[in-house]
Amino acid sequence: MSVRVRFAPSPTGFLHVGGLRTALYNYFFARQNNGKYVLRIEDTDRSRYVEGSVENLIKSLTWAGIEFDEGPHIGGEFGPYIQSERLEIYRYWAHHLVEIGCGFYAFDTSEELEQARSAYPHHEFKYERYKMRNQFTLGEKECKSLIEAGVPYVIRLKVPENEEVRFVDIIRGEIVVNTKEVDDQILLKSDGYPTYHLANVVDDHLMKITHIIRGEEWLPSVPKHILLYKAFGWEIPRMAHLPLLLNKDKTKLSKRQGDVAVEDYIEKGYFPDAFVNFIALLGWNPTSDREIYAMEELIEKFQLEKVNKSGAIFDVVKLDAINAKYLYSKSPVDLAPQLRDWLTKRGKNGGKFSLAYLEKVVILLRERVKKLPDIIDFAPYMFEKPNSYDFDYFIKHWDDKVEVYLREILNFLKVIEDFNHHVLHEQITCYLSERQLKLKDIIHILRLAITGLSYGAGMFETMEVLGRQEVVERLEHFLEVVLPELRTKSNEKF
RNA sequence: GGCCCUAUCGACUAAUGGUUAGGUCACCACUCUUUCAAGGUGGUAGUAGGGGUUCGAAUCCCCUUAGGGUCACCA
Structure with missing residues (x-):
């Protein structure tokens, strides 16, 4: 069977860097196996929907170089790929679940549930199937008439009493959970929208997804999904739960502690290939002797089984180092x-x-x-003439004699035949040695005059790139206007 | 709190029963030098703790500890 994977973000604003990594691993896996990659928008929570975020998501994904084979922006034979356009499908399967005895109607309002929950400490509340208002406590007839009368209802999953649900995660191995720990999850909300659990399982099946690769935060809800697949009699896709991306304090990567949106990093000027390179290596490594990999190579070398189990801290310092390497190459x-x-x-x-x-x-x-x-x-x-001059740097290197030398060098620069750094270096060094001087006696003030700063690239290279006219103008301005000011200021100070 | 997941230098990771526990980033020193960098050379630094299994454990098992995730009509 050919591989089909999906990336299924919800349109709540922007692409999270953790989401990018998930998207990336899915992409590697799809390409490597000559499979298909599906983009599916999970917008079943109307209250969290953010206008324009689908376009935004696709923009960030495209920036990173991730391409899809099917999705809302390109179509495909398993569409629609936006869940809010598939409501009828979820409703059908939710009701089907009730018919086969694996789901049930419930009429408790949010307020009633809230109240029931508040009676318990921590999160110890579990839906009480035989106490609350639902098809079991109300009876079939009452239930039917309530629905016909238009009373809002939800459909919940009827979780078996005491069974072990086991599944094998590609990264983590076998995981066993007892259904005692699983709540009668709401699958169809009273507004007619499905919850994640239903929509996700139905779509993964209908879209023939073979491998589910997603974040670790979904691990606890896998038993619910397994129960659903089994109830429907569907084949369960292979699953891989990726370790989380972490803040410096090892909590789940969050906005409070830095930028988490891919677009923030685009805005800061990181290269897409460098960013992808960095993100891809958070949680997985092809070999440890190298760290620079192009997309093609990542695709070729990726191994889902070799993805780490533990979370990885997102360290901007490392990102900067990788980006710097790309910049240089x-x-x-x-x-x-x-x-x-x-x-x-x-x-x-x-x-x-x-x-x-x-x-x-x-x-x-x-x-x-x-x-x-x-x-x-x-x-x-x-890009512009200096508009301020580093005073401390001036104090540190100023000597009254320097002015004379600078004026002579200025005249020299005006006539020097070849304004390139070799000639500049050579001739100025020569001029200085005739006066028993070293480069360091004047170069700092020269740098200050031309750049206003105490640091920068090689001085002669900088002068060459700026060009004769610009250098001469800056030096003249420094000698005539800036220097008197700096000297006055330093006299005042001492 | 219940359940689940996890645990190698400060960070990202390599070593899938036998290595002086390796690499990269960061850090430190030296070097180069016209500043700042970059480069070169070298260095500090790690198997959370305790029990087993084994001739031999970072690696397998158990316990402890620590961290994380999750427990919504959110995804």
């Missing part, structure tokens, strides 16, 4: 237009810089930052 030619887009996105009018210039900027600064747009913050002087 990507072609500057490809990166230049991306940098231009980031500049524009950050309000810097990227259009005014040539791609040739931006390419040089990338080469100059890529090994000093983690993410492409970080270049803008790290080296703002590559």
Whole structure:
């Protein structure tokens, strides 16, 4: 039988990074087995629905390079792929369950249930099938007339009294749970919508899903699903429950402790392939001697059985390190237009810089930052004249004699025949040695004059990329306007 | 609290009964150096604890401890 897997998010806003990993593992598994990958939207809770989130979800998934074979955006022979468009199907199967004696009608209101629950400490309440208002306590006739009178009802799963439900998880092995622990789960809500448990089982069966790969938070509800498959007489798909992604304190990854939406990471400037690489290695590893893998290789090497059982902490430091490696290995030619887009996105009018210039900027600064747009913050002087100057840096390196040298160097720069870093380095070093000086005697103030900062790429390389005219303008401005101000300020201070 | 899951350096992980317990990130030192990085070299650091089984246990079993998930007319 050919492999069919699905990713089934609910449209509550955005794609969670944990969701991305689940989507990724499903994708690896599908591709590797030449199977089909289905996107199904589980929107059976109308109150949590967020407008536009389906588009948002697909956008993030597409950014990550995940493609589907069937789904609401592309169709397929098992549609519709949005659960709210399949209500009749769930209603049919819910009622069928009652008919075959595995489900029952109940009329308790939310308030009544709430009250019953509050009488118990912790979560010890379990639905009392033979005490509350349902088809067993009311009788068939009363039950029927209530339904005909339009009284709202739900359909619950009739869980066997004392049976062992066992199943084999691909990652965790055999798991056994006694039905004593399983509640008479509501399957069809009073608004006519199914709960997750019903919709999920029905759809997985109807869509011929062979492998269910999802987060560990679903493990406790598997017995309910097994019971449903058995009641319907359906084949149970193979299951694999993935370990959770964790915060630093090892709790389930949550919004309070950092960004959990994939779009947050898109916005921060991580590369999709780097992000996918990082996420894929949280909970699984092809071999331990390498950590950079392209999508194709991840697909090829993925092994569901080798996925870890324990949760993995989402560590941004590691993500940054991986992204930095991608940044360094990507072609500057490809990166230049991306940098231009980031500049524009950050309000810097990227259009005014040539791609040739931006390419040089990338080469100059890529090994000093983690993410492409970080270049803008790290080296703002590559895109505009400095608007402030690091005073501490000035104090640390200023010497009155430097001004004379700087003026001479300025004149020198105006006429130097070849404005490239080799020549600049060589000639300036030569000039300095004639005066018994070292590079470090002037280079810091030169850096301050040109960049305003105490750090950055190699000074001569930076000057070459900025170009003669720009360098000369900055140096003149520094000597005529900025320097007097800095000296006054330092005199005041000491 | 019940049930279920889990447990290797700070983090991600490798080692599926026999290794001086390996790698990457982070950290530290040294080196390079015009700043900041990057690079190079080296280093600190781990099998939660206790019992078994075995010639031999990170690995198998049990207990303890710790952490997590879950217990909705949410998914």
